[in-house]
Amino acid sequence: MNEELDSQLSAMFDDALPPAECELLARRLSRDEQLKARWGRYAVIGAAIRAERGVRLNARVAGRVNARIVSEPALSGSSAPSRAGRGRLAWWQPLAGSAVAAGVAALAILWLRAQAPPAAAPLTAQAAAPSQSRPAAAHPLVAAERMRDAISFVVPPANAAPAPLLMPSTELANYVVAHSMFSSPVTRRNLLSAFMTSEAAGAAIAAPALPVPDAQSHAQ
Amino acid sequence: MGADVSDLSLVRRVQRGDKGAFDALVLKYQHKLVKLVMRYVRNPAEAEDIAQEAFIKAYRALPQFRGDSAFYTWLYRIAINTAKNAVVSRDRSPIEYNIDRSNDESYEMQGRMKDSETPEGLVLTEEIRSIVNAAIDALPEDLRTAIVLRELEGLSYEEIAATMDCPVGTVRSRIFRAREAIDRRLREVFEGGLGRAEELG
Numbered sequence: 408m409n410e411e412l413d414s415q416l417s418a419m420f421d422d423a424l425p426p427a428e429c430e431l432l433a434r435r436l437s438r439d440e441q442l443k444a445r446w447g448r449y450a451v452i453g454a455a456i457r458a459e460r461g462v463r464l465n466a467r468v469a470g471r472v473n474a475r476i477v478s479e480p481a482l483s484g485s486s487a488p489s490r491a492g493r494g495r496l497a498w499w500q501p502l503a504g505s506a507v508a509a510g511v512a513a514l515a516i517l518w519l520r521a522q523a524p525p526a527a528a529p530l531t532a533q534a535a536a537p538s539q540s541r542p543a544a545a546h547p548l549v550a551a552e553r554m555r556d557a558i559s560f561v562v563p564p565a566n567a568a569p570a571p572l573l574m575p576s577t578e579l580a581n582y583v584v585a586h587s588m589f590s591s592p593v594t595r596r597n598l599l600s601a602f603m604t605s606e607a608a609g610a611a612i613a614a615p616a617l618p619v620p621d622a623q624s625h626a627q
Numbered sequence: 628m629g630a631d632v633s634d635l636s637l638v639r640r641v642q643r644g645d646k647g648a649f650d651a652l653v654l655k656y657q658h659k660l661v662k663l664v665m666r667y668v669r670n671p672a673e674a675e676d677i678a679q680e681a682f683i684k685a686y687r688a689l690p691q692f693r694g695d696s697a698f699y700t701w702l703y704r705i706a707i708n709t710a711k712n713a714v715v716s717r718d719r720s721p722i723e724y725n726i727d728r729s730n731d732e733s734y735e736m737q738g739r740m741k742d743s744e745t746p747e748g749l750v751l752t753e754e755i756r757s758i759v760n761a762a763i764d765a766l767p768e769d770l771r772t773a774i775v776l777r778e779l780e781g782l783s784y785e786e787i788a789a790t791m792d793c794p795v796g797t798v799r800s801r802i803f804r805a806r807e808a809i810d811r812r813l814r815e816v817f818e819g820g821l822g823r824a825e826e827l828g
Contacts, residue, residue, distance in 0.1 A: 437647030447654035454658035455759035483644035
């Protein structure tokens with residue numbers, strides 16, 4: 408017999424053979440009766456060295472098990488959990504998925520609302536009102552300075568666009584659509600309606616600020 | 628080397644429908660399993676029956692084996708449970724009380740035989756042991772040390788390499804050569820003399 412093959416067999420018996428070689432040798436071992444007999448003798452040698460009391464080294468267990476296994480159905484492609492096990496798992500997985508998706512969406516909406524400047528519109532109104540109701544200053548420079556103070560509340564800086572208020576909702580809507588397989592149609596529709604409502608509200612909040620540049624230009 | 632890699636490669640083959648691979652696992656672990664079961668039952672024949680049953684249970688349960696633990700750990704658990712159940716059912720079995728004791732001398736003999744190995748099995752086992760021991764004694768020192776550290780002390784190749792101050796490849800070669808020398812003696816005796824080589828596995 409091939410000495411290299413026997414050396415590999417000895418190493419495999421001791422679990423000291425690289426996995427790739429193990430795969431190949433396991434295939435051969437399961438078919439080659441001579442190799443299998445040698446493998447069995449390696450086990451006998453080990454048992455004899457350990458002087459295992461009461462253990463018959465001519466044990467016929469392997470032969471009897473082999474005879475029983477022949478009548479058993481072969482296990483094919485069954486390393487996955489059994490069908491019964493899958494059935495037990497199946498019922499709660501969609502529910503858990505929906506619950507997680509709904510929870511994430513709800514948290515995201517709450518976070519978004521917390522991040523948005525809720526007092527923007529009233530603040531604008533309060534800030535603009537006094538400046539308009541106040542009697543015009545006698546000196547044009549004082550009047551212009553007062554107007555600038557008022558404008559600083561009303562007109563957002565050029566780089567602070569209102570877009571961030573709307574963008575996360577869009578992203579959130581995309582997220583909900585992408586994960587729609589985990590939520591029921593009703594939940595999905597409710598969430599999307601909520602986004603649309605919040606976007607419309609955002610647009611409504613942004614709208615009063617629009618005439619202000621005109622006011623600014625008029626003032627200047 | 629990853630633990631249990633060789634067993635796992637055989638297990639995966641069995642899971643794909645290769646019954647021959649399971650045969651290799653049984654050959655490897657039958658003695659260890661019988662020894663384990665003998666902690667629960669004294670009779671070697673009964674221990675073999677229980678070990679056989681444990682192997683059959685393991686085969687049927689293999690689709691559920693995912694490799695989270697070592698195969699032998701999993702197998703040993705099955706064997707221990709099988710042995711415990713066997714002891715309980717034997718203790719509860721009414722068969723013990725229904726034995727015909729008309730021939731008391733014969734019954735007594737059977738009882739004694741149950742508690743010890745059969746003469747044939749005993750002789751063969753002792754013969755195998757003496758052959759293996761003689762073959763080990765005849766080995767060169769480095770081969771003998773390597774195989775004894777491996778089989779008796781259960782050291783890994785890396786640990787043996789550290790103990791013997793040599794590369795792991797040398798350890799692998801020494802253990803293989805030691806096994807080959809012992810196996811040659813076993814085959815000479817069993818194939819030529821007793822003609823029972825098929826019973827060794």
